[in-house]
Amino acid sequence: MLQQTQVATVIPYYNKWMAKFPTIRDLAASDIETVNSLWKGLGYYSRAARLLSGAQKAVKELHGRLPDNAKDMEAEIPGVGRYSAGAICSIAYNQCVPVLDGNVHRLLSRFTALHAQPKSKRTLDILWAGAESFIEQSKRPGDINQALIELGSTVCTVRDPVCSDCPLRLWCKGYQKTQPNASHPSAVDADIEDLCLVCDPMPSDEDDGSVTIYPMKTARKKPREELDSVNVIEWRSINNGDRWFLLVRRPQGGLLAGLHEFPTVPNLTGAKASSSDMAKVPYRLLQELLMHPPHSLHSEKEPSKKPTNSNPSYHVPKITHVTPAGDVVHVFSHIKKTYRVQWVLLEGEGDEPPQLRPAVSPDQGARENGNCVKNPKGKQRPSKRSEVSEAEVNPIPQTLSVQWVPLTQVEDTNIGTGVLKVWKLVEKLWTITR
Secondary structure, eight states, X not given: OOTTSOHHHHHHHHHHHHHHOSSHHHHHTSOHHHHHHHHTTSOOTHHHHHHHHHHHHHHHHSTTOOOSSHHHHHHHSTTOOHHHHHHHHHHHSOOOOOOOOHHHHXXXXXXXXXXXXXXXXXXXXXXXXXXHHHHTTOSOHHHHHHHHHHHHHHTSOSSXXXXXXXXXXXXXXXXXXXXXXXXXXXXXXXXXXGOOSSOOOOOGGGOOSSGGGOSOOOOOOOOEEEEEEEEEEEEEETTTOOEEEEEEEOOSSSTTTTOEEOOEEOSOOGGGGSHHHHHHHHHHHHHHHBSSOOOOGGGTTSOOOOOSOOOGGGXXXXXXXXXXXXXXXXXXXXXXXXXXXXXXEEEESSSSOOOBOOOOOGGGGGGOTTOEEEOTTOOEEEOOOOSSOTTTSOSSOOOSEEEEEEGGGGGGSSBOHHXXXXXXXXXXXXXXXX
């Protein structure tokens, strides 16, 4: 939870999590929907999914206990890397294994005066070796590792480090090199054996007399920009006025794993990003998502023929309008998303929303026949293979589930911050159109 998130923000989440899952078996018996609901607002949802899968593997295959050494833990538990394995095994099992998080990375870069590419293998090898030297043959490696993390977090901070309070100050090469009376021999005058083959030259404009010149600054990679068409599809009954909204759940891997979103066509470019093409998107989406989708855009002017089936669920709905709502910009760590939002009003007869086509995960695609999905009342129905061509009905990736959600429950569903922004934007349209 603390990855990319401040302690003050994490505390209430942690308390709720532990109240819900006091043991690893409680977590393993849960599901991704429950886990994501407790994680909602923390971001990086793949972390929550890995906690769940790790707990399930430990209970199913390891008798409910995590491995007692870092090597096996890293190899056997999903989502556990070298840092997590070192932290857990040094603290819980008193194993002499190091940790290297962002705080310790910064601390040891200054302690060794290492001015090198921060993420290069050579740099990381040096820093891991340095971290290991602190806990070799220690009787309390967990305490030392926690102390290094805390020292980097509270004293050896990114900006304005408090070197006067640092217990490592007397041995810190970075501190010694940045003192006013420190000598700075040139490369020509220095002994060849003292030259570092890892460090990059120190730019003169970086020498500000502070240890903050370490670690080496690198240019932050600009996030790539993408444009998505987000369609808030509402079904409204002409009989009773009930309002339902269509949500799909993202796959378990990748960005916003397992969360719900409005039907979306990602990464549009060129002609596909034009306003005229955007208006056609809902028709293509509904071809994929509904068992009985509305007529295509070019046939909207033609008289509609009611299906012969007398079941109200089979009445073909009609798109009454597609209203642009504007753009929502949402920035992830590596992607700047622009959500181009439109509100799609779908109207039809009957008391229930239109039946949904069964949505399957990629590994289930070959087994589509025989799958069952639930309609809004919870009744199972057999899947039916669509007669529409694959090229026509695949504007969005296959999703794990599709569902109609009542108006009053949309915000309570497991949706991310960006989707919530989209929802709030569309809500403004209702005020205008009333």
